[in-house]
Amino acid sequence: MTDKLTPSDPARIGGHRLLARLGAGGMGVVYLGRAESGEPAAVKVILPEYADQPEFRARFRREVAAARRVDSPWAVPVTGADPDAPAPWLATAFVAGPSLAEAVATCGPLPPRGVRILGRMLARALTAVHDAGLVHRDVKPGNVLIAVDGPRLIDFGIARATEETALTSADMVLGTPGFLAPEQARAQPASPASDVFALGCLLSYAATGRPPFGTGAVDALLYRTVHDEPHLDGVPDDTRDLLERCLAKDPAARPTAREVDETLVEDTPQDSVDWLPDAVVRLIADRSAAMLALPDIEATALDAGADGQPAEGPADTPVTTGPSGRRRFLLLGGAALIAAGGGAALWAARRDDGTASGASSRARRWILGVQADLTGPQKTLGQAQERGIRLAVEQFNSREDKPFTLTLKTADDRGDATRAAKVARALATDRDLLAVIGSTGDETTGASLDSYDEQLVPQLTASSAQSVYGVSEPRHFLQAVPGYTSLPATAAFSLRTQGVRRVAVLIDRDGGVPAWELGRTMFQNLGVLKIAGQPRVVPRLAEDLAAVAAEMVAHKPDGFVYMGTPARAAAVARALARTEFNGPRVLGYPAAGPEFLTAAGTAADGWQIFAPYIDPSATPVRAFATAYRKRYGSAPPYWAAEAYDVARMVITRLTEAGGRPSRNRLYDLLAKGTYKGLVRTYAFDEKNRSWLKGYEVFRYEVKGGRYSYAGKVAF
Incomplete structure (x- = not known):
């Protein structure tokens, strides 16, 4: 790419x-x-x-x-x-091939034999690294490229001789959380055994499609790496014992890279990709062609024959039938492009970057995609966003001066990560697709990133606020919503203005990544504001949260924060209502659903919520709410206005492009520009362009069994 x-x-x-x-x-x-x-x-x-x-x-x-x-x-x-x-x-x-991270995300886990062969070749690469007196220190799926003739370990940017020390204190913890060893997570020196631990993580990922310690917030990953056992469900039985030894917490208990090579009894294929699934073979061939068939490349001696004309291969190269012949045909096509260096015609034939290829751009559709949970657990949110986006498209198409007609193409991922990856691949390969808005939740957004990134499709999410997704860094992704780690600053400041000086912070791991990131950042922001924080983290399996809440209140805080789920939030609210605690109470917005109001009853009254979504009845979005009600016969739910804003931002950039833009060009317009929407001003961070630079936060308070809008929070 x-x-x-x-x-x-x-x-x-x-x-x-x-x-x-x-x-x-x-x-x-x-x-x-x-x-x-x-x-x-x-x-x-x-x-x-x-x-x-x-x-x-x-x-x-x-x-x-x-x-x-x-x-x-x-x-x-x-x-x-x-x-x-x-x-x-x-x-x-x-190496003109995809990374292991991309191959697994796009095509699924490798078969058992493929995992063994991959493990053996990478173990040999690490043996060479260690024999040279080095430690790689960043063995991860993104640092393994899959080529025609096998994998390649890349990026020795933080490799270091075993006797060397760090240059600076900031250099002490290097590597990728989720793929680094417990000793690295503790900021202790890395050793060859640390690379073996990382190899175990990598092979587990190759076998199952997920890292053995999960994904999410960095500090949560580091904690699980140090304290939790790896999740190896789905790892083939013939390699599970070896991976368990590789992932031992004690470095001395791990095998060496050479021992991993010797344990994986599998013939290493020579100049063959028969150990890879067909889908990965096609991806290798496609990537080889797409990355090397570049237009307008200056000719070199290798590009021309003796007479200065393009060199040609044998005209009668045989093509065999069956799987091996088909694989060979695919790879020969990619290899021919590598040898020739490619040209504009080959580039147009192999890859679409949103520009015309063999046809006038006027003949092509202008498609905006929507990926959302329309029938699953977050269907209320997903349907609200799809309707908001559809309204924006219909309003644009109704203009007499519109420079093009925009088509909306929707995909229902049902809130399921596996299906999200599948529908994303289908949407992304539509050559007329210019951008996609979605998905609804964190997990489905993360599952779809690689598919859109591979095809250079700008992807915007209006509701997924996670700070880290999966194992690769997306390059065409824009998070058009304040992240979980940015919202607590406003909440903490608001608590200070309410006179709070000591806050109990209950982080419920049952709330997943949102609860962890919101709770951890809340505690950090309280410290910045010189407010004493009393944190408590409860595991997912904890049952009696009422007892935990009562115990925390016994330490006399004058503020209480809960980050978790709606049902367990209700238990905490009821427990606090039975005590004498009457200070400000803050509920993390992912837990502020209808279930909380129903289950908590009168105990819900007084709880405050700091959320990234505006109330649909608020003055700034009143015209939108009127149009929504006219179109759909009901008032807009939460999140509809935010999706409407994001769709209008995309449409504005398409209009400003002065013609059909490439996907790369559209992404640049979106990432570098500033757009003033109804809800907020959208501008993205210059260093990490996927993150929203500024944010608007809106406060709600439960009154009379409903969420009462208290307005935008000044901060």
Whole structure:
């Protein structure tokens, strides 16, 4: 997956002609380049603001030395580097295949034999790393690329010799939560055994499609890694015992990488992909073609034959039938593009980036997608958002001066992650789709990210507020809602204005990621405001929350916060009502559903909610509410106005583009612009463009058995 070069990008680095961007990180940019020999390469360049800092340059110099010391067919080799250049750079062989994270997210878990073969080849790569006196320290699905001839372990950016120490204290905990060892989570030095632990996590992910310690908030992942047993349901029996040993909390109890290789009794295929499912083979071929068939590439000696004409392969290359023949045909197609370097016609044939291909853009549909839970557990929210988006599209299409007609295409994921990934793949492959709004919940949003990202489809969510999704970093995702970690600041400030000086914070793990992120951040913000916090975390299996609440109140707090579920919130509310506690009570908004009001009864009165959604009767959205009622015959529910806003923002950017934009172009317009909606002003953070920069928070208080709107909170 590539992005176009920006005007500020260099044209050449170290003899490499730069063709596209592969990605960007905290320290630098990685480009797809072509060496003077014609070979493709991944060229990592340090950002100018870091190049003059001795510690960063030293770290990069160490990375170059580390990568050069590793000798394995399953690790990408260094092809060139200059750590002392004004813009330090490192080039490695380019692997034109998907990452393991993308392959599993798109095609599902690998079969048992595939897991064994993958494990054996990566164990051999790690053996080479460790034999070179290094520790990789960031073995994860995103750092394993699946190529035509097998996997490649990449990114030695934080690899370090076993005897070296960290450069800075901030450098002590490095790696990816969910795929790092308990000792790394405790900020202790990593060892080869730490890489083996990470390999166990990676193979569990390959076998089941999920990390063994789950996903979600970083500190929650670190806690589970240190204290909880891994979730290995679905791991094949013939590898489960080995993975349990790899995932031992004690580093001394883990096997070495060489022992993992010897334990996985499986023949390693030579120049074959028969160990991979057909869907992954197709993905490898598609990715090879899409990433390398770039238009308008300057010719090199490799591109031309002796007469200066494009080189051609044998005209009579045989194509066999059956699975092996079909796989070979797919891969030969990708390999031909790699050898030829590609051209504009091949690019248009292989990949659609929202531009016309063989037909006028006027003949194409302009499609806005909606993925939502329309019939599952969050159907009330999902239906409200789908209706709000539909209203925005219908209003636009009714304009006489509209520059195009917009078609709405909906997909019901039923609130199920497996189905969410499936419907996302189907929507994303529609060449006329320009953007998608959805999904409704955190889990379904996370499950759909990779499918849209692979096809460069801008994805916006108006209701999923999680801070971390899955195992890969989405590059075409915009979270058009304040995150769970941003809302508590407003709530904490409001509590201070109400005179609160000591707050009991009850975090219920039954509420999942929302409860954890809201509760943890609430406690942190109380500390910033010099308000004493009394935190308590209860496990999912805890039954008597009434006793917990009563015990917390006995410590005489003058404020109480609960983050969890509606049903268990009701139990807490009833318990507080039986005590003498009469201070401010705050309920996390995911728990503020109708069930809380019904189950808590009169005990619900007085509880405050700080939410990212506006009341549909509020003045700023009154015209929207009138139009909604006229269209659908009822008042809009919560969240409908937010979805309407996001749809109008997308439509505005499409109109401003002055013609049909590519998906990349539309994403840039959305991410870099500012849009003033009815509910809030939408602008996205410059460093992490998926996050909403600012936020508006709205306060509610339960009065007379209903949520009474108290207005926008000033902060």
